[in-house]
Amino acid sequence: MTPDELSQLPLDQVQEIAVGLLERSLLFLSGLMRPWNAYQLIIALAIFAAAHVLAGVLKPRIYDWMRGLEGWPKWQMRALVIMHRRFRTILFVLLIWTVVAVMQDVTWPSRSYLLEVIAQLASAWLFIAFATRLIINGFVRALVRYGAWAWVTLSILGLTSEARNVLDNFAMTVGSTRLSLWLLLQAMVTLGLLIFVARFLATTSSARIRRNDEISPSMQVLAIKFLQVVLYGTAFFFGLKLVGVDLTGLAVLSGAIGVGLGFGLQKVVSNLVSGIIILLDKSIKPGDVISLGETFGWIQSLGARYVSVVxxxxxxYLIPNEDLITGQVVNWSHSNDFVRLDIFFGTAYQNDPHKVRRIAIDAAVGVTRVLNFKPPVCHIVGFGDSSLDYILRFWISDPTGGLTNIRGDVYLALWDAFQENGISIPFPQREVKMLEGSSLRTMKSAERTDLPD
Known part of the structure; x- marks a missing residue:
């Protein structure tokens, strides 16, 4: 079929369908001119006005009542806020269904048919407005809401077959597959619903996995990532299968694309594989304190491509997973949380080194974060030019609290202890000795000597 024939065929059919819709619309408008149909429209407008007045009176009082609520769960408060915003529509639906029920009892059903259609439309629109609030993304929520409103309206008015024919006539053929607007719309709706269900299941399951203390943090991340891939992948392929897309051609195409992407995205794939290895070998996990080069911090989250270190x-810092596999990483809390820190200091030669060691150990023990059951130790490490050099070693169990600050606290405790016990901390000193027969000349005396007579 040539492109001209392809474009001419749906145009003819669309014209026929449009003529049919115009005839039905004229018939519907002429039906509105009948007395009872006009009365039903007036009744519907009166009900809407009554709902508007009642909402204006009751909404401020309900709002004041809601502000006084305390201790309610968050989801119940959100539901109340949503209902408060749609309160006029809720009143309109309640009033119009009450009027329809009364009229069906006191008069013929044909005299309340139009009111029943309006009630069905209002109820469906209200239900869709509430249901779509579960969708977090604003753009997707608006798209689903307006699409559902349009489809429900066509269904209640009995125009779904005409609309489906119009959408199905705009199509193109790719190989053995026929793609139409109707098929694309079905695919979007089906995939949207399945992805929403997959997202809900993934979020619920992830929360339960995180609450399970028997699973290590790294295995929790791995299980959550694997569950998300399985759920979203199943939703995508199952949705395509439901709308009639041939997955055989898609598999061949995806294989060809995968080969091309494999060469162009080597680093990305390397980071993905490295992330899986990190999760499996449990070398690092959220909350660990690590050092990588000049970066020192704790792991906030493990991603598919990078690790977040704060x-x-x-x-x-977003460190690629490959760097953590190939580089030298210091994990301060890999097997346990105990970390030993070393600080260096010096004292004057006239101070007793045995006394200095005892004072240094007692000062370190008095610092809050220093562990007592793993007592500090102090050793002489050398005879310096101006001082006896010592090393003080102590243990802590909370490296996430910082290392520089605990070193500073221990240094300050040493300073206070040395001041109390008369221990001096020397600084470099130089001595100048005058040799016999030499003289010392200052700058001013040299200048006076150089002056002419």
Missing amino acids: TRDGKE
């Missing part, structure tokens, strides 16, 4: 100064 430092003490609030900077967040």
Whole structure:
């Protein structure tokens, strides 16, 4: 079929369908001119006005009542807020269904038919408005809401077959597959619903996995990632299968695309594989304190491509997973949380080194974060030019609290202890000795000597 024939065929059919819709519309408008149909429209407008007045009177009082509520769960408060915003529509639906029920009892059903159609439309629109609030993304929520409103309206008015024919006539053939607007719309709706269900299941399951203390943090991340891939992948392929897309051609196409992407995205694939290895071998996990080069901080989250590391100064580094596999990483809390720290200091030669060691150990023990059941130790490490050099070693169990600050606290405790016990901390000193027969000349005396007579 040539492109001209392809474009001419749906145009003819669309014209026929449009003529049919115009005839039905004229018939519907002429039916509205009948007395009872006009009365039903007037009754519907009166009900809407009554709902508007009642909402204006009751909404402020309900709002004041809601502000006084305390201790209610968050989801119940959100539901009340949503109902408060749609309160006029809720009143309109309740009033019009009450009027329809009364009229069906006191008069013929044909005299309340139009009111029943309006009640069905209002109820469906209200239900869709509430249901779509579960969708987090604003654009997707608006798209689903307006699409559902349009489809429900066509269904209640009995125009679904005409609309489906119009959408199905705009189509193109790719190989053995026929793609139409109707098929694309079905695919969007089906995939949207399945992905929403997959997202809900993934979120619920992830929350339960995180609450399970028997699973290690790294295995929790791995299980959550695997569950998300399975759920979203199943939703995507199952949705395509439901709308009639041939997955055989899609598999061949995806294989060809995968080969091309494999060469162009080597680093990305390497980071993905490295992330899986990190999760499996449990070398790092959220909450661990690590050092990688100049970066020192604790792991906030493990991603598919990178690891988020937050430092003490609030900077967040996104380190590729490959760097953690190939580089040298210091995990301060891999097997346990105990970390030993070393600090160096010196004292004057006239101070007793045995006394200095005891004072240094007692000062370190008095610092809050220093562990007592793993007592500090102090050793002489050398005879310096101006001082006896010592090393003080102590243990902590909370490296996430910082290392520089605990070193500073221990240094300050040493300073206070040395001041109390008369221990001096020397600084470099130089001595100048005058040799016999030499003289010392200052700058001013040299200048006076150089002056002419």
